[in-house]
Amino acid sequence: MSDLTTPRPYRSYVYAYPHKTAYRPLPDPAPSLSALWRDEPKDALSLYAHIPFCEVRCGFCNLFTRIGAPDELTTRYLDALDRQATTVREALGDAAPVRFATAAFGGGTPTFLTADELSRLCDIAEKRMGVDLRAVPLSVETSPATATADRLAVLSERGATRLSIGVQSFVEAEARAAVRPQRRADVESALGRIRDTGVPVLNIDLIYGIDGQTERSWRSSLDAALTWRPEELYLYPLYVRPLTGLGRISPADRERADREWDERRLRLYRYGRDHLLAHGYEQVSMRMFRRTDAAPLGPDDYACQTDGMIGLGCGARSYTSALHYSFDYAVDMREIRSIIDAYTESEDFSRVEVGRWVDAEEARRRHLLQSLLQAEGMPVAGYEERFGSSPFADFPAELARFEALGWLDADAPAGLLRLSPEGLAYSDGLGPELFSPDVRAAMAAYEPK
Incomplete structure (x- = not known):
């Protein structure tokens, strides 16, 4: 390879x-859900319900979420979610078995909802979609301020197997620097309440790269988290995105600052x-770490590379084998509010209006990318069985480049394509290298709003 410049x-x-x-608006006539799902395998689906509300918007956040919910907005949102779920389940049909293998409530902050509203959310998943929440892994995101005893009790009773709390930093000065004001005592209290539920998996999210963070303060947060012996820990690099709180105050000399920041992160x-x-x-991936003695949650046969995703809510994605789709996307608060309002007023959820078709080449890229970014790697035989070709023949330039950069594990067992520790460290640089020219062009042409 002639170009061995290491990507950021x-x-x-x-x-x-x-x-x-x-993603882009789909041309008329918009495809119907029933046609999209008619011939899809539906025996190991994943359900994701998106709740786009938070009590505060963190300075680094570019998620589809808004602060607060005035004028009974959460009630109207759940009403719309109920209508959407009813339509989606009808579109899945009953000609072939419909079964969900996993479920998750995310956001936003699902526990922004009251305890009664969380019960209703679970009812929508069970009674409208047919998900047996007590029989499948159910992950729910929460925050220190909203992890109240009554909300957590509902989630525990309804079958939650994993509670994920966004702490980001146990150092109060760092939390303020990330525009995530919180008291250490409140964080510890929330963690205690989560442990009291007996939900088998606690995940704690931490962020590195915050202004003023040092190895010493980073270790302080890590050790504070380890005190709770969480079954999982996610370590996220801080990103500064356009239209986010921190993005508006980024330094003028962006390139020089980014290089220094890269080295620090x-x-x-x-x-x-x-x-x-x-x-x-x-290590499970660049971000995810699992305690080695944590008990397994039980069988989970959902595979993100091949199985379908049903997304409910205006910020959720859905995946069929041929189309990935969602509602409109925004980061700016005014745009988000407008999209949420439009969602709550919608009566017809039977057609897909925003998405991206996934052809055979894109399916290969997606499979390679989502497999390779896991620490366990990708069995080459599985790829060959699915696509009838070799990843080395399909992506010769990309894999040769990764090998030359030292990103592939030369000691991996025969037949396993796996990243080296350095390759995992560069996951956020490696992943975009596998984007197709068409997807790169579409992303470059996207105008943030």
């Missing part, structure tokens, strides 16, 4: 492909990774 380690947070900024990532590995955790 933090180019883009890659968690789904194609990215939502590559990479240093903190390695420190955090090594600290967790030394304290009984295994």
